[in-house]
Every structure is written in structure tokens, then in C-alpha cells.
Amino acid sequence: MNALEVLRREADLLAMSALGQPPHKGVPACPGLNLGETVRHVGSGCHWTLEYIRLGHQPREWQRHPADGQDPLDFMRSAAEAVIEELAAHDEDEPCATWWPRQQNYGFWRRRLAHETTVHRMDVQGAAGMEAGPVDDEVALDGVDEVLTLWLGHKLDTLGVRGSRDEFVAVRVEDRMWLTRCGPQGASAWQVEPEDAEHADALVTANPMTMYRWLWGRLPDRLIEVYGDHDAIAQLWALLRLATK
Known part of the structure; x- marks a missing residue:
């Protein structure tokens, strides 16, 4: 990119x-x-x-x-x-x-x-009442990485914000996977191989532009696919809103 x-x-x-x-x-x-x-x-x-x-x-x-x-x-x-x-x-x-x-x-x-x-x-x-113009997949994938590693994994810690439960949520976009961990110890996110996320508490997946916009709070949950513990996903969502506020 x-x-x-x-x-x-x-x-x-x-x-x-x-x-x-x-x-x-x-x-x-x-x-x-x-x-x-x-x-x-x-x-x-x-x-x-x-x-x-x-x-x-x-x-x-x-x-x-x-x-x-x-x-x-x-x-x-x-x-x-x-x-x-x-x-x-x-x-x-x-x-x-x-x-x-x-x-x-x-x-x-x-x-x-x-x-x-x-x-x-x-x-x-x-x-302006326009349809959102497209975002190149490469840009959107990089944006997913940025919001997870920079905002969730760093900015949230500088704010002193912590989750209430230790939960792992996997984020899958096409053939790329990130694993997020949120809880009392803080938040972090890193790229992993699919097999490394098999034991996550939950999984969210979507195409690049949809995931990019969802992570930034611009799209509702119904536009992504969710599996597993919905409370873990809700915690991730809430912490992202604080990190990117």
C-alpha cells in the first residue's frame, strides 16, 4: 500500500x-x-x-x-x-x-x-446522501491491522482502560487472521495463522471493506458474521469505541 x-x-x-x-x-x-x-x-x-x-x-x-x-x-x-x-x-x-x-x-x-x-x-x-465509495482491499486490510494493533493494542492502554473479562476474539478477513485479547490485564492484538485462533472465545469475519468499517464503528453487527461468545465480541466492540473515540 x-x-x-x-x-x-x-x-x-x-x-x-x-x-x-x-x-x-x-x-x-x-x-x-x-x-x-x-x-x-x-x-x-x-x-x-x-x-x-x-x-x-x-x-x-x-x-x-x-x-x-x-x-x-x-x-x-x-x-x-x-x-x-x-x-x-x-x-x-x-x-x-x-x-x-x-x-x-x-x-x-x-x-x-x-x-x-x-x-x-x-x-x-x-x-451527503452518497453511497460510500469503495476502499481497495489492500488498504482495507492494512486498516484492519492498524485499528487492531495501534488503537486497540496501544492507544487503549495509554488511556488506562481495561476490559472486565479475559477473552480472546479472532478477526478473520479472507485468508488473514488476527487474535485479540481483552481483559483486566489490558488489550493486545497480533496476526496469527488460522490454527492459532482455533481456541478463541469468538470469531468475527467479513470482507475487507466491511470489517474495516465495522471495526471503526461505522457498520452494525448484522453486516458481519459472528460465531461463539457474543459477550466477548461485545466487550471487544465496546473497547474499540473507547480506543477510537
């Missing part, structure tokens, strides 16, 4: 999908979120990332807002262009400060913003 190309494409698609749309339109998959706020959020995230890279550490403030009189869509476009230019100027393996200890390079930010923009592009399309 060329994350930088994904980021460029998705930023353009998001902008085109938002063009001419009333900002108050709600995002169906995220009650309480509207189109205008989603566009601003993506722009804010791009500005924040650019500042993180340039400072070499996490900025004090997260939220960024358009300047007085600036159109939110222009704010988002200019922010995306600026961060893409910065990322393109560095090799993905070049060292760079990030918030994930396991990956301290520019490749982290390319991947992170590629998925952030892809998920919110689909949000904007939903708010």
Missing part, C-alpha cells in the same frame, strides 16, 4: 464529496457528528500532525479551527496539502517523532493520515 498516494486520493475525494453540501447534515454512522465538523476535524488533524512533526513532540493543544472568515473546506484542503508536502519530502523510513513507540518514522504519519482521511471521507459521503 502506498499510503501517501492513498492520502492524496482520499483527501481529494473527501473535498469533492463535501463540496456544495450543507455543513449541518448529520453523519448517519456517527450520531451527533455532522458534515461540517467532520471536514474541520480532518483539517485540524492535518495541522496537528504537521506541528507534531516540526516540534518533535506532541503539541499541547489538539483542536485547530479555520481562521475568521475561512471556509472550513478551504481550511481542510490547505491543511491536507501542507502535510502531504511535508510527508512527501521525507522517506517513509526516515526517523520522525510519533505517538506510537513501535514506529518512529514518517511512514507512521503517512499510514495514520491515510486511514483517518479514508474513514472520514466515507463519513462525509454518508452525510
